[in-house]
Amino acid sequence: MKKILLVFALMTTFITIAQKKNGTIYIEHPAIDVVNSFTQAFVKGDTVKLASLLTDDFKNYNGVSTNPSDKGTDKAKYVKNSYRWFDELDYFSISDFPGAYPDAVEYKEDNKDGEIWVQTWDLLKGVHKETGVKFTSPIHRLIVVTKDNKIKTIINYNNEGIFNELRQSFSDRTNGTIYNHHENINTVRKAVYAFENADLEKALSFYSDDAYFLNINDDLDKPETKDDVKKIRQEFLDAFEITSIDMIGYPDYLEYEMANGRVVMSWWDFHLVRKSDKKKITLPMHISDDFDEDGKIISEILYFNRAALEK
Numbered sequence: 001m002k003k004i005l006l007v008f009a010l011m012t013t014f015i016t017i018a019q020k021k022n023g024t025i026y027i028e029h030p031a032i033d034v035v036n037s038f039t040q041a042f043v044k045g046d047t048v049k050l051a052s053l054l055t056d057d058f059k060n061y062n063g064v065s066t067n068p069s070d071k072g073t074d075k076a077k078y079v080k081n082s083y084r085w086f087d088e089l090d091y092f093s094i095s096d097f098p099g100a101y102p103d104a105v106e107y108k109e110d111n112k113d114g115e116i117w118v119q120t121w122d123l124l125k126g127v128h129k130e131t132g133v134k135f136t137s138p139i140h141r142l143i144v145v146t147k148d149n150k151i152k153t154i155i156n157y158n159n160e161g162i163f164n165e166l167r168q169s170f171s172d173r174t175n176g177t178i179y180n181h182h183e184n185i186n187t188v189r190k191a192v193y194a195f196e197n198a199d200l201e202k203a204l205s206f207y208s209d210d211a212y213f214l215n216i217n218d219d220l221d222k223p224e225t226k227d228d229v230k231k232i233r234q235e236f237l238d239a240f241e242i243t244s245i246d247m248i249g250y251p252d253y254l255e256y257e258m259a260n261g262r263v264v265m266s267w268w269d270f271h272l273v274r275k276s277d278k279k280k281i282t283l284p285m286h287i288s289d290d291f292d293e294d295g296k297i298i299s300e301i302l303y304f305n306r307a308a309l310e311k
Helices: 002-018 030-044 047-052 075-088 161-168 183-196 200-204 226-239
Strands: 023-026 054-062 089-096 103-107 116-128 134-145 151-158 176-179 207-215 240-247 252-256 262-274 279-291 297-303
Touching: 030 047, 030 075, 030 089, 030 116, 030 134, 030 151, 047 054, 047 075, 054 075, 075 089, 183 200, 183 240, 183 262, 183 279, 183 297, 200 226, 207 226, 226 240
Parallel strands: 054 151, 207 297
Antiparallel strands: 023 103, 089 116, 103 116, 116 134, 134 151, 176 252, 240 262, 252 262, 262 279, 279 297
8 A cells, every 4th residue: 555655646746747837828918919900900901000010020931831941921922912812802701710719828938039929710701702712711820929019920720722722713624524315314214204104113223222312301411221212202102193204404414524423413394193182283303313333323312392292
């Protein structure tokens, strides 16, 4: 028992010795007020105010840069570039990320100039005026504020992927081929017309065994399986007589370059008679079918107004 107590005492002493304070964290501080003023000026495009809050030797750094020789952006260039955000984005805003707030850190060691590090966790939002690209991105900033309440350094951490879409949106780019005749279109027609003739077995034979099904009237986070849909569609056939299903226009088969997508989009009028009261119903429907490389339907989503079946 004495040995156990001795070990515990030594561990407690070691833990106590291992801890060492190196400053103070503030939730309220003049440096935070400076950063808030800076952010407001940045969003408003107030370059005069912005420049007044920066030291002459100010530098901005990209926190996710892979360039070990990055010398940062100087004050003049940073102020000029900052205006582009205001000028090129509609609905531009920078706000605290939900649940977050800035901290001001005053380090004790290696801080002979009395500088404060302000850490922010923000949400940047806006819509690019020319391309319509939407920005909704968390950003993290480390900002050094001098004892004269001037910003000396900013290190930005943000998702640069949002700029990829922006850059690509300035020029036209094809993304595959659209067909109005294709074997996958034939497959959709055969599946729909098999259903028109109440041949569920044949209709569902065009789908892969692990296909999933969505309906715009239901929870899109809870897809149905092939077995589920077989029961649902049988219940539909029990409740309605299909007098005909007519194609509207023509289907499109889209074969995408990106992600190798294969989609048939088709439009239909379902002419029905409700068996319970003999009411005639015309139900417009849009069907979107995804295909695998073997020509099987792997997912399907139906767009129609369910209320039209219940009136």
